Amino acid sequence: MSSKHFLNDPTHLVTTALLSIPHTNPSVACDISNKIIYLKPSSSSASPSQVSLISGGGSGHEPSFGSFVGPGLLSGAVAGTIFASPSAEQIRRCIQHRVSREKGVLVIVMNYTGDVLNFGMGVEKARASGLQVDMVVVGDDAGVGRARGGKVGRRGIAGTVLVLKISGGLAAGGASLKEVSEVARLAAKNLVSIGASLSHVHVPGRAVNETSSDELQESEVEVGMGIHNEPGSERKVTDLPGLVKTMLSHCLDTSDKDRNFLEITSSDEVVLLVNNLGGVSPLELGGITNEVVEQLANDWKIKPVRILAGTFMTSLNGLGFSISLLRVTDTGLGSGRSMLELLDAPAEASGWSAAISSETWKKREEVAKEAESVDVDEVQPSNIRIDFGQVKDVLTTALNRVIVAEPDITKYDTIVGDGDCGIGLKRGAEAILSMLEKTKKTDDLLIFLNNIIQVVEVAMDGTSGAIYAIFLNALAHGLRSNASSSPQPVTAEVWARALEVSLQSLSRYTPAQPGDRTLIDALHPFVKTLSKAGDIDSAAKAADEGAKGTRGMKASLGRTVYVGGEGWQGVPDPGAHGLAELLLGLSEGLKK
Structure with a gap:
């Protein structure tokens, strides 16, 4: 047993915590292979047809989000590993196989890059299959001001649960997807929060000294600390009255142009959440x-x-609290559907304050008919032909180059991020190599590419995994759109047009542009050079130059904005460097 935790294996910890939720609420079930908690169809509210509400994110914030699944609140929740977003494939399975889709699905997610990208891709895949799905992103944290937040915007923290409860009450009442989405956005727009903590939290599975280097001193408190150990706006020595005074000022002082996101007056009705x-x-x-x-x-x-x-929303065992203020605003939906009425509406979720009814407890002995979904998504064949052996050899060269580069990528990400970029890329590369050895040969590029996409969506999580998966899915769409009416070998022109489509699709989910110190600094020049020159060697060199150009470039997107440490000026962006190595490997493989 660890001196810090009773369960020190993070994988086992997340798994067993999820498995515990149906024990405390008989109306929900657990799809443990995909880390999904979902409402049993037989336990839905009085109306069998209602908008389904889905949320989720990294584990470590319990009772958010799994314990908020229940009648009157969430229909499903998807969990990632500790402090890491779930994969898009988990999210897609929740939307398409674990909740009712008859009246549509609303996804509500906190504003973190990995969550927005992964949930966004899950939403887009569901839309592509013909489902009605919408997504609302909540950013309520005033701990990071406009100047520091930049393009990232406000982080999502505990105020998100108020948005979930109001939306859940409205969905249970039979409202349409459009109505629930609009009210969720209205609540998010009228919300502000801030947290404070006396110490950083320790993550299970990590050495104790990994989280102690920047520990707060005796009597010191960090104002605005994020729920993943991200730095706040300031550290100070103060008492509770002084701390609360500072926190409320950050939320309510209209003269603070950097942090004042919401004007609340004494005439407003306000909901207070102390978390x-x-x-x-x-x-x-x-x-x-x-x-x-x-x-x-x-x-x-x-x-x-x-x-x-x-x-309501924790940071593991964080020694701190947060304050959230919701300005009550007219929903425009009439009697019985005001924000307060929706907040007060009953909900049977073990993480919410409402108790589970006797009637629900009587159902706990029912045998759950949990037939596993086949989840087979057939890929339509295309007219784009490849030489399987050649493509396999070229891709193998490129993937091995990424694996060799992992130590450097990890070193760079340890300086400017959270150190997992290299491991994530290596894991994805190894998984694709394994698939290449086992998969059936095919000369159909779209079938071959879909095999890679399935591996990426399962093996790679976090921000990089989401970006690669969104890009590859869009690439498949671009290739199919540019395919000829009869079987033809793939050409550089077809690749270039498809890659342009992918780049454009990616821009819908991330505002990253060249110069923001992200992998876009390598991807953008590669696509543009390939479109112009039609030569992958020149395009790969352009990607490498773009990645090297990120040295000394200040980040404006991703977790680096919050956690970038000393020495970032001397290293390239890890994601851009990793992508450049992959693209150089493709060029190298083609020359063999």
């Missing part, structure tokens, strides 16, 4: 809540019409 980040005792949280309520009344003339205090 335990995991390590604060209920006794102490009560004292904190009282301080917040008194300061709101005395200093801001705000008397909340609803006060929720408890554990």
